[in-house]
Amino acid sequence: MAGLIPLGSVVDPSKDVFPSTGAHLDVRVIPQFGPQKGKKIDPKTARTLLQNVLVGADKRPLVQQAGNDWKWNFPITSGFGKRTAPTAGASTYHEGIDIGLGAGTPLTYKGTGTYRPDHGFGALSVADPQGNPYEIRFLHTAPGKAASVGSTQVPTAPTLPTPEQNTDTLMESLFGKKESLRDILTSSLLQQALARKQTSQLDEFALSNPYKNMTITPEQAMALFS
Numbered sequence: 001m002a003g004l005i006p007l008g009s010v011v012d013p014s015k016d017v018f019p020s021t022g023a024h025l026d027v028r029v030i031p032q033f034g035p036q037k038g039k040k041i042d043p044k045t046a047r048t049l050l051q052n053v054l055v056g057a058d059k060r061p062l063v064q065q066a067g068n069d070w071k072w073n074f075p076i077t078s079g080f081g082k083r084t085a086p087t088a089g090a091s092t093y094h095e096g097i098d099i100g101l102g103a104g105t106p107l108t109y110k111g112t113g114t115y116r117p118d119h120g121f122g123a124l125s126v127a128d129p130q131g132n133p134y135e136i137r138f139l140h141t142a143p144g145k146a147a148s149v150g151s152t153q154v155p156t157a158p159t160l161p162t163p164e165q166n167t168d169t170l171m172e173s174l175f176g177k178k179e180s181l182r183d184i185l186t187s188s189l190l191q192q193a194l195a196r197k198q199t200s201q202l203d204e205f206a207l208s209n210p211y212k213n214m215t216i217t218p219e220q221a222m223a224l225f226s
Contacts, residue, residue, distance in 0.1 A: 005115050007053070007107035008122050008144035016140055017120035019089035023103040024077060026139035027053075027062075028096035032125075033132050040095040042080040049128055049136065054108040055101065062099065075100040096139065107138060112150025117143030 013020045029046040031037055043050060047070050053062040055074060063072045078086065078098035085092050109115070113126035122143040124136045 003110075003112070003149035004054075005109040005111075005113055005124070005147050005149050006144040007109055007115060007124065007138055008117065008141045009107060010101045010103050010105040011120075011140055011142040012103040015142070018139060019087050020140055021087045021090075023101065024140055025099040025101045025105075025107070026096045027099060028137040028139065030135040030137070031132070032135060043097045044080065046128075046134065046136075049126060049134060052110045052126075053136075054110055056105055059108055059110075096137070107141065114148040115144065116146050 010023055010025050013023055018026075027043050027050065028040050029043045029049070030040050047063050047065075050063050051061050051065065054060065055062055060073055062074065063070055065071075076097050077100045078094055080094055080097055083092060083094050109124055109126070111126060113124050115122060115124045120141075120143075121137050121139040122141055124138070125133065126136060127133050
């Protein structure tokens with residue numbers, strides 16, 4: 001079930017553990033599947049995920065779709081890829097995008113996912129509408145508390161019943177009880193064998209019966225009951 005996951009807030013530059021030219025948010029997206037697994041990609045290609053990132057007390061989407069276009073509601077101050085290092089210690093290849101936000105701006109994610117705080121940033125594990133897993137990192141933030149809403153795990157395939165279990169289900173539906181096919185066949189064979197044995201015994205008795213050819217007259221029969 002979707003919910004709201006607190007992601008901390010933009011940190012004051014004086015307390016930032018990363019090199020910074022001022023208060024801002026650095027968003028990085030890392031697929032956890034396919035050939036790009038573990039690699040940082042341009043966050044602009046993950047807008048369907050980032051539209052669920054809500055900014056400020058009024059929870060305004062970081063980016064949102066307007067018809068066939070996408071609108072970023074806050075200024076992008078540094079894009080993804082090669083760049084001139086903006087300050088000492090900063091990278092010359094930016095692995096995310098910088099968003100111009102003031103210190104203390106709260107961040108929230110709307111949806112299911114798991115958030116964990118780290119040193120100077122927070123990481124959110126989520127899945128896209130197709131179920132593909134991603135990690136989104138929020139740098140230059142004062143991380144919030146660990147939180148989880150719903151599940152982002154890929155569901156496992158149901159365990160298929162064994163042929164014996166299928167047979168048990170069929171026997172239960174046919175005979176009202178869970179009895180194996182082997183037991184039913186064994187019982188049937190035993191009954192047939194007993195029937196043949198009884199028939200054989202009767203046949204033997206018929207052949208060996210000394211009275212089978214005896215004839216009794218009506219007078220003799222009446223004498224038996226007189």
